[in-house]
Amino acid sequence: MRDAFHEDLDKISDDLVEMTRLVGIAMTRATDALLQADLSLAESVIAADDDIDQLRRQVDDHAIDLLARQQPVATDLRMVVTAMHMASDIERMGDLARHIAKVARMRYPEHGVPDELREVITDMEKTAAHLAAKTGEAIAHKDALAAVEIEKDDDALDQLHRKVFATLVDHSWAHGTEAAVDATLISRYYERFGDHAVAVAARIVYLVTGRYADQQS
């Protein structure tokens, strides 16, 4: 049987995992809204971001409460602090999904991206959703090895990001600057989503191994 501290910490960890689940769903639905020009779906993603923000506050409040009541030290203390940092990164992943939904809403009834970008954006969504799921698993199982896979997925996302840019600067691009500006930002949102997953993974590595994984973004 676990002690009170670890039971509380498990609850915080459950909230973090739930956050990763919600941001993964948000990214998938935001992408659908963008590719199908689905206004009500876009609105629902934007509205649902409040739940993610709320969960983040819950994690912060629980963590602070835990620090005050149990006054953990050493590794226990680091775990609580790290949970708050993770919550911050995952909340931001939700913001990025919301940004994509907002582009879908802004461009409605037009489609948010031209046809020739649909495939790469679909791939970005798949990779991002996969990253969110893996991040949740890594948190649930305190799995430092999963961090390696998360980095690899993020590399794939970065490559797709570069593919978008290559399409935009190609001479055959015929959709004008406005569509290029939108696509630049959309692609950047997916890329940042991946960066935050990597940041969370680096924190898991730190918790498990006691060493910082150097990460740049």
Place this chain on the structure above:
Amino acid sequence: MRDAFHEDLDKISDDLVEMTRLVGIAMTRATDALLQADLSLAESVIAADDDIDQLRRQVDDHAIDLLARQQPVATDLRMVVTAMHMASDIERMGDLARHIAKVARMRYPEHGVPDELREVITDMEKTAAHLAAKTGEAIAHKDALAAVEIEKDDDALDQLHRKVFATLVDHSWAHGTEAAVDATLISRYYERFGDHAVAVAARIVYLVTGRYADQQS
């Protein structure tokens, strides 16, 4: 005379103020590098970002040490946790300055932005540097009212961001998609720099008033 806890907290606060000073300098120098196509200046901004990252780790380590040794509760505890969150936001401001320096480096010996964007980018830099300075003052003086001014400056930055986009989508834009992609990202970096300053300001408001200032980004 202050007690040991508040002396330690003052040291953390000093580090945060120093971080705002460094990110303000980084933004000014990154912009100079961009507008003057100054490669060595760009390189120095990129290298100097390590100092900001280092300070952020120092804040985190101090804060965790303080939590372990002094086991603060209530407002004192919230102040320490908030300091860590602020460090995270300010470090990110440094990353955004580094991103701008990287565009300068990537485009060298070309200029990173076309002539018609120089004025608005110069204005963005001034506003961003001002924001960083005000954020430092607000931290130093625990000044919740400064947060209102920081929001106003950030609104100005958002307006400049829209001005960049208006220039890009104007029919007279003659620099092609690649320059538009660069300008979109550059402008986004300044805008995000402002968002993080607002996030820090919101935390100061929370510390002083006990209430969350609603902030979206």
